[in-house]
Amino acid sequence: MSTALLLVEDDQAIAQFLQRALAADGRYQLEWQASGATAQVALRQRRNHGKQPYAAVLLDLGLPDRDGLELVPWFRKESPETVLMILSARGQEADKVQALQSGADDYLTKPFTLAELLARLHAHLRRSGVSLQQGPLQVGNWTLADQTRCLHIGEREISLTSKEYQLMRVLLRNAGAVLPHQRILSAVWGPAHADQTHYLRIYMQKLREKIEPDPNQPQYLTTEVGVGYRLVIASDLTDPLQKP
Amino acid sequence: MADDTDKRPDPDALLAVAQKEEASKHRGRLKIFFGAAPGVGKTYAMLRYGQEETNKGRDVVIGIVETHQRSDTQALADTLPQLPLRSIQHRNVTLEEFDLDAALTRRPGLLLLDELAHSNAPGSRHQKRWQDLEELLEAGINVATTVNVQHLESVNEVVQAIAGVRVRETVPDRIIEEAEELTLVDISDADLLQRLKDGKVYLGERGARAMANFFRRGNLIALRQLAMRVAADRVDLELRQFRAENAESESVGLRERLLVAIGMNADDEHLVRAGYRLATAMRCPWIVVHVDTVKGLLEDAQAQAWLWSNLHLAERLGAETVRLTGVDVVAEILAYAKLREVTQVLIGQSQGMRRYLWWWPGSLLGRLLSHKRPIGLTIHPLPTRKDVSKDSQERSRQYLGMVRSEKQRRQQKQALAIGVAAGVGMSLLGLGISALVGLPGLFLLYLVGAVVIALYFGRWPSVAALLSALASFYVFGLSRGLTATLGSLLSFAVIIGVAVLISQLVARSKEQESMARMRERRVRNLYTLVRALSRVHTIAEVLSTAAEQIHSTLGITVSFWLPAGNDAALPLQFFPPDQDPGTHREALNSAAVWVFQHRRSAGMGTDTLSSLPALLLPMVNNEQPLGVLLVSDLEIQRTPVDWFRYLETITRLIAAALETARTAEIRSEADLRLQVERMQSALLGAVSHDLRTPLTTILGSLSTLDHLQDKLSEAEQRALILDIYGQTQRMSENIERILRVAALLSGGTELKKEWVPLTEIVGNARRERQALCEGRPFTVQIPKDFPLLYGDPVLLTQVYSNLLENACKYTPAGSAIEMDARADEREIFLCVADNGHGIPPGREEQIFERFSQVKPPVGTGGSGLGLALVKSIVQLHGGRVWVINRLSNGGARFCFTLPRVAPPPPPKEG
Known part of the structure; x- marks a missing residue:
């Protein structure tokens, strides 16, 4: 059975391209709504009919009836388990941060490639199955033990300081998603330090030195410039077409 | 005087009238009920007037009225609305005072304010009620008030001579002069004595007996005459003004100007008052001059104190005060008199032995008498007695805060x-x-x-x-x-x-x-301060340098309030920004606003808000308020003798430096705007170039596919598709960059500066250029414990990304790229070097301009926007950028700098 997705997008060309592409992929079934209002109706109707909620919503910000940013909290409230991914032509970091802060899981700036979209979707849908309970956290071949504060990556064992452990825990729990600076800072250092981005930067640097093969060219702990960080565990985020 | 000028209004007089009218449009009108003694019925007359005005429909409110339980006055007062009084707790006693702020908020059409000479309870904003009055008038509120003649500053001594009572509560004469109307409330001395006998005159609780002495018939007649004279002078002034306005003036006459020369004696107070009376009688401006000589500078602190209190008095009486410096007192005075076209000179002559020495060649009087230039000379006898009035001594000591510790x-x-x-x-x-x-x-x-x-x-x-x-x-x-x-x-x-x-x-x-040593040190301190201030350029630097200098020289800590915005207007914010005034924060903040608005000092040792445990001085340059300087109390007591004046001088210096810094900041903002505009015009060109070039390839490839599909092999078709893909990506990147530049330009110059490790910036940039720089050996040399950068991470990444793009695009595939960083105390140096062909000599500057490319290799095709963007971003961060050809390996080395900023507090572990 294919996974149900909802696309909220007013541009017909993009909607058609995505419907064709996802249909060809075969794993997903994409429903399309061209305005915020109809999207809200569709989401409610689906729930009222007792169907499984959408696995993911792809939301364009420039909708004809309202600003997509205003819809983000609504979706988050109505359907907390749905992966909410923003598709927008707005490249401003402030917009990205705002969308992520109000509950979006990811942000793709137009133009994007199909491969990029599929890779992100895949990562998020897999993550939404990760349990949020206490105890050792496991994602892929990464395991974070809460007793010893040790991180295992396959065979490697890395011991972490208390702050590094807390930071790693937040990242691992949200593996694959973009985490805005403020969100990590509030989670690890407390809301009072939400503006001290240099705390985070210094600790990310420390983590990279411990985890990355080349700390100067991180492949796991990646930076979303001007927005935040993303923990990339599998190689599912690389764009196959970018390699000649 | 020529006939035809006779009937024309004097232009100066007209101008004065115009200015007065202009000012009085905003200023409230003042009506004074003036009397010779308590009990003549001023309060009653004022209340009657209030009632009449109410009947005419004016909004009349009582600010404060002392009825002293007199039934007729009380009945009259009850007919009018009264502002609630303010209770002040002072040493277990609750005092009730006029509430200035309530009046300012209420803004009545006419406010009745009894007993103008009253001294406010400690803890009030002003020491005297007449200061409250001034603030009310400044706020445009009309006021009616009552004053007795003995409270006038200029007749103070005369009253003392008549009644033998020293009146401590005085009102400056200018208040009388500035009043729109003066109504003399007069009853005969016999009637007043009768009223006194009937118990209708309130004499105060304590001084009843002393006051009874005051109410002797002889005194009353003299006071009555004095009051009438003041009123008559005032009417005379009005008549002259009326004539000047209506061209009824008999003759224009010569403009008089009076100069009063004072020394450093307590007795010079009499001279100042005499000068005031003379100037008022002549209706001319007057200047009080003191000449600082070496001998004078060596006089003791008490003499300095007298001088300052007398100059202060002169200012209050409306004089211009000047301190000259020179060896020869007479020469200085004469030179200054000539400069200012003084027509009259007033000097004092003591009654001691020295008065017989006027003919001595060195004496002031003798030399003034023998001076060639015709100058009117008035000699005022100074009293012989050496016992200086206790309270003037007290006042001067208080003024200078020199009570012995x-x-x-x-x-x-x-x-x-x-x-x-x-x-x-x-x-x-x-x-x-x-x-x-x-x-x-x-x-x-x-x-x-x-x-x-x-x-x-x-x-x-x-x-x-x-x-x-x-x-x-x-x-x-x-x-x-x-x-x-x-x-x-x-x-x-x-x-x-x-x-x-x-x-x-x-x-x-x-x-x-x-x-002498103290003076020398003081001058040297001022000099150091001026030098230190001349070396700094930003407002923050000026303030911190000034605070540092004052701390190291005077041993006191000062802080500041500055307008929060760019224009010199409220609200104020405190400096240093991470602190606040500490205790009494609220009171100090509102006092600062008052000082800023009125451009007058307040707090300890001044007439305003003297109960505040701190001193606030306005920083004013060219009449424009720039901020407020705060000295808090403990520190005031530690400061040397005439600190007040010294601080005033320092404050003026700081204000001047502040103004310079402000102007410079505004100018550099303007420079930045100009740069932004220049970039904007170039952006349009970039858009067309950057988008059209890849579009041409895309369109061409697509039309080939469309038309010739049958004739193309599978591999050729695949190649065309990859071409389209590549060009689309390039276009996408170009759009990204154009948008970045556009945002940089339109968003003005707002950088989102954060603390960020260099390694992260470099890592980001390398990831962005991963595809382009595939297969190149990289060496990255960043010293351990390299300082954090302070800048916009997005834009700094852009800088590196563009430099890497350049290095990878314009050098042979596989050649090495080196990145290194170093820091000195002031700057951080960041470089990206390649092993290509280098920059053609002489074009090192040019390549940072837009659309400038060096020998673009086939197929790379950039717009030349990249380095221009690098340059603007670096400049926005306050850094420099340049390129040199490397001597050893060949290739180019691009370097840029960022100013080094003091590091942020480190993160907390655990």
Whole structure:
């Protein structure tokens, strides 16, 4: 059975391209709504009919009836388990941060490639199955033990300081998603330090030195410039077409 | 005077009228009910007036009225609405005062304010009610008030002479002059005495008997005459004004200008008041001048205090005050008089012996008399008595905050004790050696001892030493063998005389020396401050430098309030920004706003808000308020004698430096705008170039596919698709960059500066350029513990990304790329070097301009926007960028700098 997705997008060309592409992929079934209002109706109707909620919503910000940013909290409230991914032509970091802060899981700036979209979707849908309970956290071949504060990556064992452990825990729990600076800072250092981005930067640097093969060219702990960080565990985020 | 000018209004007078009208449009109108003594019915008349105005429909409100339980007055007052009074707690007593802020908020059409000469309770904003009045008028509120003649500052002495009572509560005469209307409330002296007998006059609770003395018939007649004279002068002034406005003036006449020369004596207070009366009578501007001479500078602090209090008084009486410096007092005064076209000079002549010396060539009077230029000369006799009125002494001491400290008093006592002990010691020594040296030697010993003590401890300890020596001299029986006791006493008297004389000289010269040293140090401090301020450029630097300098030289800590915005307007924010005024924060903040708005100082030692435990000085340049300087209380007590004036000078210097810094900041903003505009115009060109080029390829490839699909092999079709893909990506990147530049330009210059490690920036940039720089050996050299960068992470990544793009695009595939970083105290140096062909000599500057490319290799095709963007981003961060050709390996080395900023607090572990 294919996974149900909802696309909220007013541009017909993009909607058609995505419907064709996802249909060809075969794993997903994409429903399309061209305005915020109809999207809200569709989401409610689906729930009222007792169907499984959408696995993911792809939301364009420039909708004809309202600003997509205003819809983000609504979706988050109505359907907390749905992966909410923003598709927008707005490249401003402030917009990205705002969308992520109000509950979006990811942000793709137009133009994007199909491969990029599929890779992100895949990562998020897999993550939404990760349990949020206490105890050792496991994602892929990464395991974070809460007793010893040790991180295992396959065979490697890395011991972490208390702050590094807390930071790693937040990242691992949200593996694959973009985490805005403020969100990590509030989670690890407390809301009072939400503006001290240099705390985070210094600790990310420390983590990279411990985890990355080349700390100067991180492949796991990646930076979303001007927005935040993303923990990339599998190689599912690389764009196959970018390699000649 | 020529006939045709006779009937024309005097232009100066017209201008004055126009200015007055302009000012009074905003200023409230003042009506004064003026009387000769308490009990003449001023309050009643004022209330009646209030009632009449209410009937005419005006919004009349009582600010404060003292009815003293007189039923008729009370009944009248009850018909009018009254503002609630303000309760002030002072030493377990609740005092009720007029509520200035309530009146300012209420903004009545007419406010009735009784007893203008009243002194407010401690803790009020102003010390005197007339200051409240001024603020009300400034706020445009009309006021009616009552004043008795004895409260006028200028007649203060006359009243003292008439009634033998020194009136402490005074009102400056200018208040009377500025009033729109003056109504004399008058009853005959007989009626007033009758009212007094009937118990209808309230005399206050305590001073009833003293006041009863005051109410003698002779006094009352004299006061009544005085009040009428003041009122008549005022009417006379009005008549003259009316004539000037209506061209009824008999003659334009010469413009008079009065100069009053004062010295450093307490008595000069009389001279200032005389000057005021003279200037008012002549209706001319007047200047009070003091000439600072070397001798004057060496006068003691008390003399300085008198001078300052007298100059202050002159200012309050409406004079312009000037301090000149020179060796020859007379020459200075005459030169200044000539410069200012002074027509009248007023000098004082003391009644002592010196008045007979006027003919002496050096005397002020003699030289003024013999001066060539015709100048009117008035000589005011100064009283002979040396006993300066206690309260003027008190006032001047208070003014300068030079009340002797507890510590000094203790030291003085210690010195006296040492003197006594030394006297006994000398006699003991005398016991031992008297046989050897005899009596004359013994006396010499005393003399030397007295001089030494005078030298180290001053006059009185030295006298104490001699007296105790004299006592012990007899006690120890040293006088044995002395033929006559009278002789020894005489010798002691001579020794004491000599010792006192010497100690006097020593003390004087020590005082002079320390004074001179203090002055010298002070001038040097000012010089250092000016030099330090001239080296800094931003407002924050000016303030912190000033605070530092004041702290290191005066030992006091100052802080500031500055307008939060760019324009010199409210609200104010505190500096340093991470602090606030501490205790009394609310009161200090609102006081700062008052000081800023009124451009007058407030707090401790001033007339306004004197109960505040701090001093606030306005920083004003060219009449424009720039901020407020705060000195808090503990520190005030530690400061040297005439700190107030010194601080004023410093404040003026800081204000001037602030203004310069502000102008410079505005100018650099303008420069930045110009740069932004230049970039904007170039952006349009970039858009068309950057988008059209890849579009051409895409369109071409697509049309090939469309038209020739049948004729193309599978591999050729795939190649065309990859071409389209590549060009689309390039276009996408270009759009990204154009948008980045556009945002940089339109968003103005707002950088989102954060602390970020260099390694992260470099990592980001390398990831962005991963595809382009595939297969190139990289060396990255960043020293361990490299300082954090302070900048916009997105834009700094862009800088590196563009430099990497450049390096990878324009150098042969596979050649190495080197990145390195170093930092000195002021700047951080960041470089990206390649091993390509380098930059053609002479084009090192040009390549940072837009659309400038060096020999673009086939197929790369950039717009030339990249380096221009690098340059603007670096410049926005306050850095520089340049390129050099490397000597050893060939290739180009691009470097840029960022200013090094003090690091942020490190993160907390655990």
